[in-house]
Amino acid sequence: MNGIHLLLLIITAMASCDYVAGQTMTTQLIQSVVSAQPNENVIVSPISIETCLALAYLGAESQTAAELANSLALKNAGDKQSVAQKFRKLFEKTKSVGSATFRLANRIYLDERFHVSTKYNELAVNQMHANAENVRFADATATAAAINSWVEAETDNKIRGLIPANSLDANTALVLVNALYFKAKWLNQFSNHSTAKREFHTSAARKSEVDMMKQTDTFLYGDFKELDATAVEMKYLDTDVSMLVLLPKSVDGLASLEAKLKSVDLAKLSAAMRTEEVNIQLPKFKFEFDLDLKPVLAQLGITTMFSDKADFSSMLAEKEKVAVSQAQHKAFIEVNESGTEAAAATYLKIVPLSATFAQQTYQFVADHPFVFAIKDNENVYFVGHVTHF
Incomplete structure (x- = not known):
């Protein structure tokens, strides 16, 4: 048996009746994850997952492709060159600027027996900057350590031990890895002196x-009656990325809210919000989340x-029949007075075979479970929910 590994990180989404698009992979992923683990703190990265799946797609054919x-909702899916260029633009966008650190990185690890095909090299390596490296999977301990070391370096040591040594063996063909890291300060930072103990x-x-x-x-603020929730968007310094927090109006309203998030483009939600004076109370939080992506x-x-x-006949120069055996995701987030730090990784293992508001100060007190997303006007980089401490 040979293998491909894919590494993934996701974030949660929200809805507005005025901004309903076709159901995106982001919202579908969130629905699948939260329905299986409704009481856990969750963070995933749609962009990380989609990028890793795109790397697999570029080497796939027939029903596999x-x-x-279909799941990636790719336009001009038959033109893999266009797909690769689309993701290359994403890489060009996720660059560190000023005090904001933003990294999106791909890596392909192949067993020393194999080489990527010329076609796949052009698409994945040249277009999506997925450097290919030959390793010896039979030496599982050393190879897992090397892959994990790369992930740790790309995520500032926030994602550790992504790939256990016992998941690799002499039959592993290749591992596809994507890592996403974001760290930024709030445009309007919270004062440490204002932080106090409060009930959640x-x-x-x-x-x-x-x-x-x-x-x-002053923040972007929205009161969405269709969702029975309010929302606030907080900008980060030196970047167009922001954090959107959606708060159910009832303590037990998280499940109902997330059920209404289907078929919504979360990245566009801020267009339905207005700049208002808001008193924000948001808990500091820090957690990591592991997910088996296969189900x-x-x-x-x-x-x-x-x-x-499975048909990945365009991926390898050798005519070896391979299939994906594992798909794992691991993500981390920390939110405090200064700003936010988040990271994610995904791997695949392939084996053979709103309204107007009156002038006032609005209260946004996140003292019960809520949804959060780190996004810009086009992409959702991380999404999740906080349920407990």
Whole structure:
């Protein structure tokens, strides 16, 4: 058996009746993940997952390629050159500027027996900057350490131990890895002196004490009656990326809110919000999240690449029949008074075979479960929800 590994990180999405697009992979991923783990703190990176799947798509053919193209909602799916160029533009956009650090990186690890095909080299290596490196998978401990070391370096040591040594062996053909890292300061930072202990209601019957940050300033604010929720968007310094927080109006409203997030383009939601004076109270939070993507991707219609019918004939120069055996995702986020730090990684293992507002200060007190997303006007980089402390 040979293998491909794919590394992934996702973020959560929200909805507005005025901004409903076709159901995107972002919203589908969120629905699949949160429905399986409704009481866990969750963070995923749609961009990381999509990029890793795109790397697989560029080497896929027939039904394998069709399923990936459909789930990725690729336009001109038959033109892989255009698809590669689309993701190259994303790489060009995710660059560090000023105090904001933004890194998106790809790496292809091949067993010393194999080489990428000329066609795949042009698309994945040259267009998507996925450097290819030959390794000896039979030496699983050393190879896993090398891959994990690269991921740690790309994510500032926030994603550690992504690939366990026992997931690799002499039959592994290649591993596709994507890493995404973001760290930025708030445009309007919270004062450490304003942070105080406050109750966070996990449910109507349960509560815990948290460090609650607090500030009053002008932010994008929305009251979405269709969602029974309010939203606030906080900008980061030196970047057009921001954090959107969507808060259900009831303590137990998270599940209902997330059920309404289908078929929504979260990146466009801010267009339905207005600049208002808002008193924000948001808890500091820090957590990591591990996810087996295989059942999640199956719900999205991606199944053939895991079977003996998988066709990755455009990926390797050698005519070896391979399939994906594993798809894993690991993500990390920390939000505090200064700003946000988030990271994600995904790997695939391939084996043979709104309205107007009156002038006032609006209260946004996140003292119960909420949804968050780190995004710009085009892409959602991370999304998730906080349910407990």
